[in-house]
Amino acid sequence: xDCNVLSRYSxxxxxxxxxxxxxxxxxxxxxxxxxxxxxxxAEVRFRQRVRESLLAARAPTSLREQVARRxxxxxxxxxxxxxxxxxxxAVAVLxxxxxxxxxxxxxxxxxxxxxxxxxxxxxxxDSEMFxxxxxxxxxxxxxxxxxxxxxxxxxEGVKLVGARVTRLGPRPAVVYLYxxxxxxxxxxxxxxxxxxxxxxxxxxxxxxxxxATYGDxxxxxxxxxxxxxxxxxxxIPASFSQ
Amino acid sequence: MGLWPFxxxxxxxxxxxxxxxxxxxxxxxxxxxxxxxxxxxxxxxxETYLKAxxxxxxxxxxxxxxxxxxxxxxxxxxxxxxxxxxxVALDQAAEQVHATSLSGWSERAFYxxxxxxxxxxxxRDELEAALNELPRxxxxxxxxxxxxGLAYKEIAEVMGTPIGTVMSRLFRGRRMMREKLSGAPGxxxxxxxxxxxxxxxxxxxxxxxxxx
Ligand SMILES: [Zn+2]
Numbered sequence: 285x286d287c288n289v290l291s292r293y294s295x296x297x298x299x300x301x302x303x304x305x306x307x308x309x310x311x312x313x314x315x316x317x318x319x320x321x322x323x324x325x326a327e328v329r330f331r332q333r334v335r336e337s338l339l340a341a342r343a344p345t346s347l348r349e350q351v352a353r354r355x356x357x358x359x360x361x362x363x364x365x366x367x368x369x370x371x372x373x374a375v376a377v378l379x380x381x382x383x384x385x386x387x388x389x390x391x392x393x394x395x396x397x398x399x400x401x402x403x404x405x406x407x408x409x410d411s412e413m414f415x416x417x418x419x420x421x422x423x424x425x426x427x428x429x430x431x432x433x434x435x436x437x438x439x440e441g442v443k444l445v446g447a448r449v450t451r452l453g454p455r456p457a458v459v460y461l462y463x464x465x466x467x468x469x470x471x472x473x474x475x476x477x478x479x480x481x482x483x484x485x486x487x488x489x490x491x492x493x494x495x496a497t498y499g500d501x502x503x504x505x506x507x508x509x510x511x512x513x514x515x516x517x518x519x520i521p522a523s524f525s526q
Numbered sequence: 527m528g529l530w531p532f533x534x535x536x537x538x539x540x541x542x543x544x545x546x547x548x549x550x551x552x553x554x555x556x557x558x559x560x561x562x563x564x565x566x567x568x569x570x571x572x573e574t575y576l577k578a579x580x581x582x583x584x585x586x587x588x589x590x591x592x593x594x595x596x597x598x599x600x601x602x603x604x605x606x607x608x609x610x611x612x613x614v615a616l617d618q619a620a621e622q623v624h625a626t627s628l629s630g631w632s633e634r635a636f637y638x639x640x641x642x643x644x645x646x647x648x649x650r651d652e653l654e655a656a657l658n659e660l661p662r663x664x665x666x667x668x669x670x671x672x673x674x675g676l677a678y679k680e681i682a683e684v685m686g687t688p689i690g691t692v693m694s695r696l697f698r699g700r701r702m703m704r705e706k707l708s709g710a711p712g713x714x715x716x717x718x719x720x721x722x723x724x725x726x727x728x729x730x731x732x733x734x735x736x737x738x
Contacts, residue, residue: 301677330645333646338672
């Protein structure tokens with residue numbers, strides 16, 4: 285390879301686009317020709333300067349924030365239409381059952397093996413209803429296994445969109461499904477264990493989700509949501525939060 | 527996008543945050559290069575990320591996420607230009623003009639001359655200005671190669687052009703930039719992308735679809 289040929293190859297060489305044998309030839313020439321070596325060295329230095337200088341241009345903070353915000357909004361929108369498929373709901377209930385089960389386990393006495401077996405069969409006996417708040421409540425009138433109480437009435441940004449009658453571990457339970465500004469919050473409600481007279485609240489965090497359990501001597505609720513803690517607290521009556 | 531945040535939706539969301547978001551500076555630089563305008567670049571970056579979010583299922587893990595984002599960015603830009611009724615052909619005309627005016631250049635001769643000092647001492651503003659003066663498609667290719675470090679093949683995919691076109695634009699763009707900075711045209715001989723392509727066995731193989 286002579287100097288003329290090398291100058292044709294030098295861009296490709298520096299761009300890393302040569303095959304091994306070509307690269308070997310270029311390097312052999314550079315080893316024995318100081319002129320070409322100086323030229324290539326100068327080019328490398330110049331490219332470094334270009335790269336360093338132009339890499340300094342960065343997205344403005346306002347743009348970063350705007351992109352982050354629009355992605356959040358878009359995720360909310362993408363989630364919403366898929367809200368109703370039963371499969372998704374089944375997954376939710378299953379998750380809730382597992383977590384609620386764990387919560388019960390933590391807060392109350394551990395269920396025995398027979399109860400676990402019942403829990404394993406819970407899916408087949410579930411019934412559920414999606415619709416307006418009124419439809420959901422009408423459904424519960426006929427199906428709830430105990431004297432239920434809707435944990436939270438509809439209000440600005442909080443909408444009851446479904447309910448499911450199921451079991452959490454050994455306990456019959458009603459799972460309420462809320463839409464909170466495009467996100468889902470589930471509230472499982474079940475009858476409190478005996479000797480749990482005082483109102484209580486327990487906040488927890490599992491797999492990145494806020495889990496809040498509160499109750500009195502009659503009913504206990506476990507709230508699970510993909511929401512920040514203050515938002516989850518909106519679900520908890522003031523008498524429990526302190 | 528399951529109901530519950532343990533499924534594919536949540537995994538994808540985390541993956542998107544991890545793989546796509548860190549490239550926002552690069553996408554912004556490329557958008558600036560495409561639009562030549564700060565406000566338009568902002569819009570383009572937002573559009574790129576929203577499209578990327580929706581299409582993230584089609585992104586293949588292990589491939590170059592930055593190049594994938596650049597491709598979305600460039601397609602969005604082209605669609606915008608088309609919707610605005612403006613013509614992309616302008617740049618092609620500009621390319622022809624520059625191709626003829628840049629018939630001669632030799633890197634080796636160039637760096638030996640006194641111009642080398644001017645090149646190597648260029649300030650950031652001067653470098654930016656020289657880059658911004660390039661015709662758009664030249665500038666885009668130079669940015670993708672020399673700032674973002676993409677391979678020819680990746681650039682070809684981003685720009686939707688053959689590798690030969692990428693190379694000719696890249697080499698000519700680089701030379702134009704260097705001429706601007708040094709204030710002097712180069713030496714005796716120039717190399718077109720096609721010519722270089724015929725020199726490189728590896729690239730020939732690639733063009734023929736034989737891979738690396
Ligand atoms: Zn030489």
